[in-house]
Amino acid sequence: MRCPSALPTLLVLTLVGLCGSFLPAQNTGRVLIADDDAQEVSISKLTAVNYRKGKPLPDEVQGLDGQLVRIEGYMALGTLEGVDSFELVPESCECGRSKVQHFIDVTIEEGLTTFRPGRITLEGVLSVGEVEEDGFVVSLYRLTIRSLDDED
Amino acid sequence: MLTAPALGILLGAVSGLAPLQPSVPQDLEQLITAARTGRTVIRPQAARRIVRLWAQAESEARAGIIQRLRDVSGDSPATLARIGPALVEVLGEFGDESLRRLLWRSLSDTDFPWRPYAARSLAGHPVTSESPRFLSALADPIPPVRVAALLALANLGQPDHAPAVRQLLDDEDDRVRRSAADLLVQWGQPSALWWLYEELLREDHFFDRPTGEQARYQAWNLLSPRLGKIADAEPYDPGRAPSGPESVASLQAVRARLLELKAGERPILPPQARAAGEVPTELLGMELRSCRKGEMFLRWTANDLLLVGQGNPARVVLPEGTVQALLDATADARAGLSDKRLFGSPGCDMEQFHVRSVRTLSATQWIVSCGPEPVPDLRPPGLNSLGRALLAAIPKIPASEAAADPRLVQLRLRARAVLQAIGGPLD
Numbered sequence: 001m002r003c004p005s006a007l008p009t010l011l012v013l014t015l016v017g018l019c020g021s022f023l024p025a026q027n028t029g030r031v032l033i034a035d036d037d038a039q040e041v042s043i044s045k046l047t048a049v050n051y052r053k054g055k056p057l058p059d060e061v062q063g064l065d066g067q068l069v070r071i072e073g074y075m076a077l078g079t080l081e082g083v084d085s086f087e088l089v090p091e092s093c094e095c096g097r098s099k100v101q102h103f104i105d106v107t108i109e110e111g112l113t114t115f116r117p118g119r120i121t122l123e124g125v126l127s128v129g130e131v132e133e134d135g136f137v138v139s140l141y142r143l144t145i146r147s148l149d150d151e152d
Numbered sequence: 153m154l155t156a157p158a159l160g161i162l163l164g165a166v167s168g169l170a171p172l173q174p175s176v177p178q179d180l181e182q183l184i185t186a187a188r189t190g191r192t193v194i195r196p197q198a199a200r201r202i203v204r205l206w207a208q209a210e211s212e213a214r215a216g217i218i219q220r221l222r223d224v225s226g227d228s229p230a231t232l233a234r235i236g237p238a239l240v241e242v243l244g245e246f247g248d249e250s251l252r253r254l255l256w257r258s259l260s261d262t263d264f265p266w267r268p269y270a271a272r273s274l275a276g277h278p279v280t281s282e283s284p285r286f287l288s289a290l291a292d293p294i295p296p297v298r299v300a301a302l303l304a305l306a307n308l309g310q311p312d313h314a315p316a317v318r319q320l321l322d323d324e325d326d327r328v329r330r331s332a333a334d335l336l337v338q339w340g341q342p343s344a345l346w347w348l349y350e351e352l353l354r355e356d357h358f359f360d361r362p363t364g365e366q367a368r369y370q371a372w373n374l375l376s377p378r379l380g381k382i383a384d385a386e387p388y389d390p391g392r393a394p395s396g397p398e399s400v401a402s403l404q405a406v407r408a409r410l411l412e413l414k415a416g417e418r419p420i421l422p423p424q425a426r427a428a429g430e431v432p433t434e435l436l437g438m439e440l441r442s443c444r445k446g447e448m449f450l451r452w453t454a455n456d457l458l459l460v461g462q463g464n465p466a467r468v469v470l471p472e473g474t475v476q477a478l479l480d481a482t483a484d485a486r487a488g489l490s491d492k493r494l495f496g497s498p499g500c501d502m503e504q505f506h507v508r509s510v511r512t513l514s515a516t517q518w519i520v521s522c523g524p525e526p527v528p529d530l531r532p533p534g535l536n537s538l539g540r541a542l543l544a545a546i547p548k549i550p551a552s553e554a555a556a557d558p559r560l561v562q563l564r565l566r567a568r569a570v571l572q573a574i575g576g577p578l579d
Contacts, residue, residue, distance in 0.1 A: 042391045044362070048369035077498035077521055078192070090366060092519065093441050093502050098192050098238070117493045117504070117517040119360040136186075136194045 265524030271300035428464030443500035499523030531575030
C-alpha cells in the first residue's frame with residue numbers, strides 16, 4: 001500500500017491545478033505550479049523524531065497528515081531508474097537510511113524516476129503514520145507528487 | 153522474501169507472552185534471511201525480532217538460536233562481514249562470549265566494513281571489564297564508533313570517566329560532541345548543556361545541504377527535555393533560523409533557563425564546536441565517506457579558501473587565483489563526464505564531487521559509491537582527473553596550524569587514503 005489518502009491527494013492536486021498561479025521555471029522551459037498554500041516542511045523535522053513502533057508521533061508531525069507540503073531532500077542513492085517511487089532522504093548517502101523515520105516514501109503519479117544526485121524540492125500531499133507489510137513497518141512518511149518534472 | 157502468512161504466524165509467536173514452541177528454527181531462518189537480504193528498512197527490524205525471539209524462548213531454544221548465529225557469523229571478521237550490518241548490530245545482545253569476542257576482533261580490524269555496527273552491538277550491553285577497550289574507542293577515527301563508545305560508558309554508569317568524555321566536547325564531529333554533552337549532563341555536569349545550546353545557533357550549509365538545521369534538530373531533541381516548559385517566551389523552533397527575529401527571544405529564554413539549571417557562565421568553545429553561520433561561496437568540494445577510513449569534508453571557495461570539515465570549518469588560505477585555476481584546469485574532465493552522475497551502486501562507501509557554477513550558482517554533483525567489497529575502476533577517468541587536481545590543491549599545513557586544529561593534521565595524506573579506499577587509486 002502506497003498512500004492511504006489517495007482521494008484527498010487527487011482532490012488537492014486538482015485544486016492546485018485549477019487555482020494555482022503558473023510560473024515559468026528558470027532555464028527549463030517547464031511550467032511550475034506554484035501554490036502558496038503548500039506548507040514548507042523540513043525533512044530534518046520529520047527525520048529527527050524519536051520513533052518507536054506504536055509510540056505516537058509528536059503532534060506537530062501528526063498534524064501534517066493529509067497536508068499539501070513543500071519539502072526538500074535528496075533521492076536515496078539506491079533509487080531505481082524508470083519506476084514510480086523513490087525514497088527522499090536528508091543526505092545523499094547511505095548513512096542511516098535503514099531506520100523507518102529517516103526517509104519519505106515518494107510516489108509519482110505521472111512519469112517515472114530518473115536519478116538526480118542534488119537537492120530537490122517536491123510538492124505534494126504528505127501522509128503520516130505507520131504502514132506495515134508482513135508485520136514490518138515499511139514507512140512512516142509518504143508523499144504523493146504529481147510529477148518529477150514539477151520538481152524545482 | 154517473507155510471505156504474509158508465514159510472518160503472521162511468526163509475529164504471533166514473537167509478540168505473544170507464552171514461551172516459543174519448536175517452530176523457532178524455521179522462524180529464525182526466515183528472520184535471518186530478512187535481516188541479511190530483505191528490504192533495507194526491514195533488515196534492522198528483523199534482526200531485532202531475533203533478539204526478542206531469543207529473549208522469549210526457553211533455554212534449549214535459546215541455545216539453538218545462539219548456535220545458529222555463531223554458525224552464520226563464522227569465526228573471523230571476514231565471515232562476520234558477510235552477514236551484513238543489521239545482524240552485526242544485535243549480536244552483542246545475546247550474552248554469548250564467543251559472539252562478543254568475534255565482535256571485538258572485528259572492531260579491532262580496520263578493514264571490517266561494519267565497525268560502527270559492531271561498536272553499537274558491544275555498547276548495548278557492556279561488561280565492566282571492557283571499560284578500557286571502550287575508552288580506547290573514544291579515539292577511534294570513525295565518529296559513529298566514538299559515539300558508540302560513549303553509549304557504552306553511559307550504559308556502564310562510570311562517571312569517573314568524565315574527564316575522558318569531556319575531551320570529546322571538542323571533537324570535530326557534531327554527533328560526537330552532542331553525545332558527549334548528553335552523557336556529561338546525565339552524569340551531573342550541567343555546564344555541558346552549553347555545547348548543546350551552541351548547536352542551536354548553527355546556520356551552516358555544506359553546499360545546498362542545511363547541516364546547521366540538521367544539527368539544531370538533533371541538539372534540540374537532547375536539550376528540550378531538560379529545559380521543561382519555558383513560559384515567558386515563544387517555544388524555540390529548530391526549523392527557524394537562529395538569527396531570525398522569532399528565534400532571538402526564544403534563545404534568550406533558553407539561555408536564562410540554562411543559568412537556572414546551574415550550567416554556569418557560557419564558555420568560549422573551540423573553533424570546531426562553535427556555530428559559524430554562513431561560509432563564503434563554495435565552488436568545488438569533495439564529500440568523502442568511507443566505512444573503513446572515516447569521513448572528510450573539503451570545499452574550495454570563490455575567495456580562495458580551503459574549508460575543512462562541516463559546521464564551523466577550518467579555513468586554509470590558498471594563493472590568490474587557486475580556485476579559478478582549478479576550475480579552468482578541470483573543465484575538460486568535467487565536460488567529459490556528460491550527464492552521468494552516479495557511478496557504482498549504493499553502499500557504505502561514497503565520494504561526492506561538488507562543482508558550483510559561478511554564473512548560475514547552482515551546484516552539480518557526481519557520486520562514486522560502492523558496498524564493502526572494492527570495485528575495480530569504479531571512479532571514471534574524468535573524476536580521477538578532478539580528484540587528482542583537488543588533492544594537489546591541498547597545501548602542506550604548517551605543523552603549528554595543524555597542532556591548533558586536529559582537522560588539519562596530515563590533510564592531504566588522509567584525503568588520499570579515503571579516496572583510495574572508496575574509488576580506488578587516483579593515478
